[in-house]
Amino acid sequence: MVNMKMSCFLWGVLIVIVLCSAYLGEGKKLETTPTPWPEQFHSVLYINNSGSLQVTDLWYDWSKGRNFNIIQKQLGRKLYDLEWNNGTSFYYYLDKDECKRMHFDVGILRPNWLEGAKYLGMKYVDGFLCNEWEKVDFIWYYEDAITNRPVYWRFFSGMSVHVMTFEVGAVLEDAEWQAPIYCFDKAVAVEDLKEKTKASPVKGYAPLYPYFHKRLLSGFNEHNIFTIDS
Ligand SMILES: *[C@@H]1O[C@H](CO)[C@@H](O)[C@H](O)[C@H]1NC(C)=O
Ligand SMILES: *[C@@H]1O[C@H](CO)[C@@H](O)[C@H](O)[C@H]1NC(C)=O
Numbered sequence: 001m002v003n004m005k006m007s008c009f010l011w012g013v014l015i016v017i018v019l020c021s022a023y024l025g026e027g028k029k030l031e032t033t034p035t036p037w038p039e040q041f042h043s044v045l046y047i048n049n050s051g052s053l054q055v056t057d058l059w060y061d062w063s064k065g066r067n068f069n070i071i072q073k074q075l076g077r078k079l080y081d082l083e084w085n086n087g088t089s090f091y092y093y094l095d096k097d098e099c100k101r102m103h104f105d106v107g108i109l110r111p112n113w114l115e116g117a118k119y120l121g122m123k124y125v126d127g128f129l130c131n132e133w134e135k136v137d138f139i140w141y142y143e144d145a146i147t148n149r150p151v152y153w154r155f156f157s158g159m160s161v162h163v164m165t166f167e168v169g170a171v172l173e174d175a176e177w178q179a180p181i182y183c184f185d186k187a188v189a190v191e192d193l194k195e196k197t198k199a200s201p202v203k204g205y206a207p208l209y210p211y212f213h214k215r216l217l218s219g220f221n222e223h224n225i226f227t228i229d230s
Contacts, residue, residue: 099182
């Protein structure tokens with residue numbers, strides 16, 4: 001009788017363990033990787049770069065191999081950061097003829113650029129219940145646990161990005177992707193930033209690498225037209 005009870009109990013324990021591990025295994029499988037970015041989307045991003053604020057229109061277009069950040073600095077100028085997957089990036093303003101052309105070996109972010117990130121659990125961010133990941137001490141990324149849309153990400157540098165809109169499938173017309181003519185005019189500066197590009201710990205992340213951005217923008221002299229080719 002006692003033996004019978006004992007073995008029933010043990011079977012019960014065993015079943016519970018099996019069910020629990022199946023459940024946990026399933027949960028883990030769902031959350032180990034952030035959802036890949038859609039091949040085309042438009043997002044309005046509210047960005048705080050160590051206290052300096054900007055609203056960025058992000059047009060991500062992997063299908064056509066291009067990425068556009070239109071950056072409105074608070075009460076400041078509007079910077080156009082146009083990146084092609086062949087490695088060419090243009091940084092320009094339209095209020096004055098200023099353009100900087102750069103080459104990155106890595107191209108634009110791939111849709112699965114967050115693959116390999118470490119899952120850290122769930123957390124409320126900006127009022128949304130999110131799954132949290134961290135990738136190589138470089139970025140902390142938060143995705144809505146229910147809709148799987150990105151909500152927020154933060155770089156080790158302190159730059160934080162809040163996703164205000166996320167329109168999957170939205171595409172900017174081709175004509176808008178044409179860099180102004182003065183981007184092709186002159187060949188002035190020679191500054192090869194390839195080595196620094198490689199220093200980015202996330203492959204394909206170079207164009208948005210914050211350290212890089214800082215350098216870029218601080219080196220953006222009025223009246224200067226740089227052309228940087230490899
Ligand atoms: C921007 O970030 C800084 C920290 O880098 C913080 O002190 C400040 O409150 C933030 N400002 C806004 C408007 O979010
Ligand atoms: C990359 O593509 C853009 C847009 O078509 C073009 O303007 C640029 O010259 C290309 N760069 C290279 C290195 O081919």
